[in-house]
Amino acid sequence: MGAARTEGPVTLVTGGGSGIGAAATGRLLDAGHRVTITGRSRERLERFAAEARTRAETKTGAQHDGDTGTLLTVPGDAGDHESVTEAVEATVRRFGRLDNVVANAGISTHDTLADGDPERWREMLLTNVLGPAVLVKAALPHLKGSRGRIVLVGSTAGVKNTPGNMYSVTKWALSALAENARVLVTGDGVGVTLVAPGRVDTPFWESREGGMPEGPSITAGQVAEAIVWAVGQPPGVDVNSVVVRPVGQIH
Ligand SMILES: NC(=O)c1ccc[n+]([C@@H]2O[C@H](COP(=O)([O-])OP(=O)(O)OC[C@H]3O[C@@H](n4cnc5c(N)ncnc54)[C@H](OP(=O)(O)O)[C@@H]3O)[C@@H](O)[C@H]2O)c1
Numbered sequence: 001m002g003a004a005r006t007e008g009p010v011t012l013v014t015g016g017g018s019g020i021g022a023a024a025t026g027r028l029l030d031a032g033h034r035v036t037i038t039g040r041s042r043e044r045l046e047r048f049a050a051e052a053r054t055r056a057e058t059k060t061g062a063q064h065d066g067d068t069g070t071l072l073t074v075p076g077d078a079g080d081h082e083s084v085t086e087a088v089e090a091t092v093r094r095f096g097r098l099d100n101v102v103a104n105a106g107i108s109t110h111d112t113l114a115d116g117d118p119e120r121w122r123e124m125l126l127t128n129v130l131g132p133a134v135l136v137k138a139a140l141p142h143l144k145g146s147r148g149r150i151v152l153v154g155s156t157a158g159v160k161n162t163p164g165n166m167y168s169v170t171k172w173a174l175s176a177l178a179e180n181a182r183v184l185v186t187g188d189g190v191g192v193t194l195v196a197p198g199r200v201d202t203p204f205w206e207s208r209e210g211g212m213p214e215g216p217s218i219t220a221g222q223v224a225e226a227i228v229w230a231v232g233q234p235p236g237v238d239v240n241s242v243v244v245r246p247v248g249q250i251h
Helices: 019-030 041-059 083-095 118-146 166-190 201-209 222-232
Strands: 010-013 034-039 071-075 101-103 149-155 191-197 242-243
Touching: 010 019, 010 083, 019 034, 019 041, 019 222, 034 041, 034 083, 041 071, 071 083, 083 101, 083 118, 101 118, 101 222, 118 149, 149 166, 149 222, 166 191, 191 222, 222 242
Parallel strands: 010 034, 010 101, 034 071, 101 149, 149 191, 191 242
Antiparallel strands: none
């Protein structure tokens, strides 16, 4: 049976059950972090946790009783204030501290101002904009104590404009949140990094008719490397913005 680890940085990743969040979580666990992941689908989180346990057992040769002691799953909606606060508090109850939060959960309606459904925009705005804001608010008291870091997963859609794209509007808001948060918290020793990926091959595109558009893409693992690099900076160093595109992506 594997003993629960009581040391190592503690990181909370929203939307950690798939895509970029799952890839980042896997790498953070490998780097010795204790990690909480959130997501709306309990089943998706449990599937990821089972895979993480199998990987840990293969690595250490130890048998785990369903809990490696390093991964906590907290089902919940990243756009809901109470849910996000509970994820932060559950993390601190379980691991005793909080060093990093990664606001990664996000969705796209894959539509435009001309043809989109405003009711679907509401969910996207809550997830992509309100969610990261309430995560910062809930985590801040703990991050001030640990002199921790906030990573916001934005998008190149929040760096370049595209015609009438509501998803892009939410990611521009996130880019603004990153810099607004940075100037608020840097005096408290807390770092803020915006990681803005270009096109990434993940389940994100399953909700788009026709799937991922033609053209070059990078992997979730390649974006995860940037997230882990940002949180692994030495004390006193704050990487504020990382844009990661596949070679050949114009916008
Ligand atoms: N893929 C790309 O090309 C690309 C490019 C630039 C930026 N991004 C950004 O990267 C981030 C991660 O996306 P991904 O590509 O890794 O896609 P993904 O595989 O679909 O991952 C998104 C994760 O967020 C979770 N999630 C979605 N809405 C949520 C909510 N309201 N509350 C809690 N969890 C929620 C999903 O789980 P549940 O459905 O179970 O909740 C899922 O695990 C997003 O912010 C996305 O905007 C993606």
